[in-house]
Amino acid sequence: MPPLLEVDNLRTWFRTPAGPAKAVDGVSFSIDPGKTLAVVGESGCGKTVTALSILQLIPRPPGEFVSGAIRFDGVDLLKLPREELRAIRGGKIGMIFQEPGTSLNPVFTVGNQIAEAISLHRKVPRAALRAEVLNSLKAVRVSDPERRIDQYPHEMSGGMKQRVMIAMALSCNPRLLIADEPTTAVDVTIQARILDLLRQMQAERGMAILLITHDLGVVAELADDVVVMYAGQVIERASAQELFANPMHPYTRGLFASLPRIDRKERRLQAIEGSVPAATHFPQGCRFRERCPHAGPECSGEPPLLTLNDGHAVACWKHEELHVQPAAVGG
Amino acid sequence: MSSPLLSVVDLKKHFPIRAGLFGRVKEWVRAVDGVTFQVPASETLGLVGESGCGKTTVGRALLRLTPATSGSVLFNGRDVLTLRGHELRQTRRRMQLIFQDPYGSLNPRMTIEQIVGEPLWVHRVARGSELRDRVAGLMKQVGLRPEAAGRYPHEFSGGQRQRIGIARALALEPAFIVCDEPTSALDVSIRAQIVNLLQDLQAERGLSYLMISHDLGVVRHISTSVAVMYLGRIVEQAPTELLYEHPRHPYTQLLLAAIPVPDPGQRGRKLHTAAVAAGDDAVPSPVNLPPGCPFHPRCALYRELGSPEECHTKHPDLVPLADAPAHLVRCHFSSRSGAGVH
Numbered sequence: 001m002p003p004l005l006e007v008d009n010l011r012t013w014f015r016t017p018a019g020p021a022k023a024v025d026g027v028s029f030s031i032d033p034g035k036t037l038a039v040v041g042e043s044g045c046g047k048t049v050t051a052l053s054i055l056q057l058i059p060r061p062p063g064e065f066v067s068g069a070i071r072f073d074g075v076d077l078l079k080l081p082r083e084e085l086r087a088i089r090g091g092k093i094g095m096i097f098q099e100p101g102t103s104l105n106p107v108f109t110v111g112n113q114i115a116e117a118i119s120l121h122r123k124v125p126r127a128a129l130r131a132e133v134l135n136s137l138k139a140v141r142v143s144d145p146e147r148r149i150d151q152y153p154h155e156m157s158g159g160m161k162q163r164v165m166i167a168m169a170l171s172c173n174p175r176l177l178i179a180d181e182p183t184t185a186v187d188v189t190i191q192a193r194i195l196d197l198l199r200q201m202q203a204e205r206g207m208a209i210l211l212i213t214h215d216l217g218v219v220a221e222l223a224d225d226v227v228v229m230y231a232g233q234v235i236e237r238a239s240a241q242e243l244f245a246n247p248m249h250p251y252t253r254g255l256f257a258s259l260p261r262i263d264r265k266e267r268r269l270q271a272i273e274g275s276v277p278a279a280t281h282f283p284q285g286c287r288f289r290e291r292c293p294h295a296g297p298e299c300s301g302e303p304p305l306l307t308l309n310d311g312h313a314v315a316c317w318k319h320e321e322l323h324v325q326p327a328a329v330g331g
Numbered sequence: 332m333s334s335p336l337l338s339v340v341d342l343k344k345h346f347p348i349r350a351g352l353f354g355r356v357k358e359w360v361r362a363v364d365g366v367t368f369q370v371p372a373s374e375t376l377g378l379v380g381e382s383g384c385g386k387t388t389v390g391r392a393l394l395r396l397t398p399a400t401s402g403s404v405l406f407n408g409r410d411v412l413t414l415r416g417h418e419l420r421q422t423r424r425r426m427q428l429i430f431q432d433p434y435g436s437l438n439p440r441m442t443i444e445q446i447v448g449e450p451l452w453v454h455r456v457a458r459g460s461e462l463r464d465r466v467a468g469l470m471k472q473v474g475l476r477p478e479a480a481g482r483y484p485h486e487f488s489g490g491q492r493q494r495i496g497i498a499r500a501l502a503l504e505p506a507f508i509v510c511d512e513p514t515s516a517l518d519v520s521i522r523a524q525i526v527n528l529l530q531d532l533q534a535e536r537g538l539s540y541l542m543i544s545h546d547l548g549v550v551r552h553i554s555t556s557v558a559v560m561y562l563g564r565i566v567e568q569a570p571t572e573l574l575y576e577h578p579r580h581p582y583t584q585l586l587l588a589a590i591p592v593p594d595p596g597q598r599g600r601k602l603h604t605a606a607v608a609a610g611d612d613a614v615p616s617p618v619n620l621p622p623g624c625p626f627h628p629r630c631a632l633y634r635e636l637g638s639p640e641e642c643h644t645k646h647p648d649l650v651p652l653a654d655a656p657a658h659l660v661r662c663h664f665s666s667r668s669g670a671g672v673h
Contacts, residue, residue: 042518187381187545189609192589196606199599214519217591221598240595258523259593260548268530269552271523275488 002074003030004208005054005176010068012046012053014279015061021279023049025232027068028305031225033175036202036209038223038240040216040255044276046232047212051178054210055089072176091121094169098181100161104153110164111137111149114171121172136171137164140197159190163197170201177201180212195221216259220244228252231277231287234305238312248314248323250292286317294318335369335405336539337393337507342366342402344385344392348618361617362388364563365402367649370507373533375540377554377571379547379586383617384560386543390509393541394426395419406507424454427500431512433492437484443470443495444480450502469498473528490521497528507539514549526553547590551575559583562617562625565649569658579652579660579668581632585609624663632668639663 012024024046031037039047052058054070054077070077072093077085089095097103105113114133118124124132130149137145140163153161162182169177179198183191199222202209211222219226219240226243228236228251236249247253257270274291277283283290285300292299298317307313316322344363347356363385370376378386392399395411404411406422414422430436437446448466451457457465467477473494484492493513500508510529514522526549532538544550550557551571558568559582567580578584588605610629615621623643627633633642641647641663649661662668 042520188547188589189381189585189605191591192602192605193609195591196603215591216519216593220593220595221591221602223595244593244595255519256593258520260523260526260546260552261593269523269526271527272520273524275490275521276518 001032004033004073005210006030006069006071007050007054008069008071010050010053010070011066012049012058013064013066015064016280018280022232022282023279024053025282027229027232027234029227029234029237031176031208031210033208034202034206035224036211036222038211038213038219038226039229040213040219040226041229042214042276044231044279045229046279047229048180050229051095051180051210051212054178055093055095056085087121090117090169090174091172092174093176093178094172094174095178096162096165096169096180096182098184100158100165100185101153103165104161106153109150109152110156114164114168117168118171132171136167139170140164140167140201142167157190158186159193162186162190162194166194166197166201170205170207173205174207176208176210178210178212181214182211183218184213184215191218198222216244216255228255231282232279233287233315234313235288235315236313237305239310242310242312246312248312248319249288249316250294250318250322251288286315294322334371336372336407337370337541338405339366339368339389339393340403340405342389342392342404343400344388344397345400358618361563361620363392363399364617366560366563366565368558368565368568370539370541371555372506372539373537374555375533375542375553377542377544377550377557378560379544379550379557380560381545381586383562385563385617386560387511389560390428390511390541390543394423394428394509396428420454424450424503425506427503427505427508429493429496429500429508429510429513432516433489433496434484434516436496437492439484442481442483443475443487446484446495447480447498447502450499454503456503465502466498469501472501472532473498474524488521489517490524493517493521493525494528497525497532501532501536504536505538507541509541509543511543512545513542515544515546522549529553547575547586559586562615562620564625564661565659566626566661567659568649569655573655573658577658579658579665580626580662581630581668582626584668585629585631624661632662632664636664636667 008028010024010027014021014023027050039050041047065078111133114136115129118132119129133149134145137148142148142163183194213219223240226238226240227234230251236252247256254272258272260269272291286303289295289299303315303317305313305315342363343365346360346362348358348360349355350357366389368376378389380386391397393404399412406426411422444466447469448462451462451465466480470477470480475491475494514525517525530553542550542553554571556570557574558565561582567583578587585605585608588601591602608631615625615628621628623645624647627642647661647663649659652658652660652665
């Protein structure tokens with residue numbers, strides 16, 4: 001089965017007075033139809049810029065696609081004329097954002113906004129439009145849709161607004177849904193409902209999901225495959241089962257070790273020292289080496305992303321050495 | 332448990348909602364509605380709950396950053412809410428606050444030395460070279476290089492800024508610190524650094540913390556005991572292990588079940604149950620509280636028991652469990668909530 005989306009050696013840089021900020025610097029991954037790929041990393045690792053690059057929602061300038069291809073259904077989106085791209089954006093590829101509050105227009109009712117999304121991509125007669133909007137609200141289990149359809153965003157809670165965003169993104173039956181931190185701004189009980197909804201929607205419609213998140217718990221709930229990003233690059237890639245059972249990169253291991261868990265108690269958290277380097281001043285060679293407890297002289301050369309058995313790929317010169325050590329850390 | 336350093340009794344904070352031309356008070360938001368707890372010396376009380384439950388207002392009211400409507404806050408045996416003048420200033424030195432947002436809580440026009448040294452200067456503790464020495468010492472303690480004292484906040488990362496905020500809170504050698512979501516604006520790898528720093532400082536200085544957070548993982552890690560708030564009231568309070576291992580209020584059970592566990596093997600196990608149990612997306616507002624137990628419209632136990640009358644007519648009290656006196660629960664049916672969704 002050919003992948004639905006293939007990101008190939010993508011470089012999205014930004015021009016700054018301090019030199020180019022290499023926000024995304026040679027990222028490759030692919031998503032199969034109907035599957036969920038999670039892109040994990042901390043702020044500034046380039047995960048959101050990667051998502052925005054797919055739909056070309058990057059302001060240019062200062063942004064710039066320096067190299068790479070983004071193939072959706074075999075077509076390179078980066079080479080597509082603006083009109084055709086617009087048909088795909090919100091049509092075959094839907095997107096939901098972190099802040100449902102700021103992504104909705106405050107001066108139109110939510111029904112109005114969903115209707116706009118539908119009529120941009122599908123030929124629906126005016127008379128049938130309201131029924132179509134009601135259907136899309138019902139599909140995402142909005143309670144009392146007849147009343148909600150005429151409400152403005154400020155009359156709704158954060159969880160309800162995110163549900164409206166999902167209704168809008170799904171109204172044109174996308175084959176790929178890009179979800180950028182969909183639950184970061186809501187409380188845990190609402191998060192549980194949104195994640196549960198995304199899982200149901202995927203089961204019903206068979207769409208693929210590109211999930212951008214920093215929360216490893218959310219990854220464990222939804223993802224089939226995981227890409228870990230650090231400083232603009234992919235440093236590890238594996239199936240979710242494999243990654244959680246056997247994290248290889250020292251950064252991934254550090255992330256797992258630094259999580260306080262609610263299902264067990266540890267005496268002391270293992271922190272990763274230092275902080276993420278600025279995108280204009282990435283270190284030469286391995287970009288994690290200044291924070292890495294295992295760094296050696298070989299780490300001054302840039303490590304390739306090596307695929308090992310079972311499709312588990314890692315970009316670390318020392319993965320063999322570390323691999324034989326029992327994972328003292330790790331989930 | 333040692334004798335309490337801080338004791339909060341029936342604390343209330345109601346905000347007026349004004350409307351109309353003359354700003355007449357139309358309604359009251361009962362943000363904090365009768366909260367009672369104690370923080371023993373050198374221990375940490377975790378205060379958890381979802382946004383809007385009133386946990387931040389509790390912290391602000393007990394530090395007198397917002398005037399409380401009623402209640403008392405005993406610190407070393409004296410009521411902080413009625414102190415004035417010199418005594419109030421002396422007490423404020425002993426009670427400090429660490430903020431959530433390391434970006435908004437530091438003045439961008441002041442150097443780190445000025446920020447960390449300001450409390451010392453205001454309270455006339457140190458001047459000149461002595462002040463500089465004290466600032467350098469504080470910076471070392473929180474893991475910052477003293478040579479950076481002349482720099483401005485924008486030159487530091489989020490985690491480093493949070494260290495600056497902690498150094499400022501430590502300057503007057505407090506006994507008690509309110510930590511209001513100190514790690515929620517930080518990345519995972521940095522979060523662990525700050526949690527470890529707070530624990531080290533507690534061990535070195537015998538500090539007491541009120542740890543306000545919605546992050547149940549961090550709270551479990553750092554707290555001696557935990558109080559769960561819902562719509563302005565504490566609904567469950569217990570020593571940490573007891574609360575996490577045997578939650579007895581249906582709301583606490585829901586909160587714990589809703590957290591995704593970082594283990595794909597347990598995928599979907601609890602989450603779907605929690606999603607169903609969570610009920611509607613809308614949490615009732617603290618303006619129009621439902622009659623009876625404010626949690627009953629979302630309560631799984633209420634539905635399971637066939638909507639018993641007490642739940643929607645009578646407000647339950649926070650009472651100790653018969654089998655565990657240190658475990659307080661505000662539920663008419665706490666004797667039957669053992670299993671629940673958890």
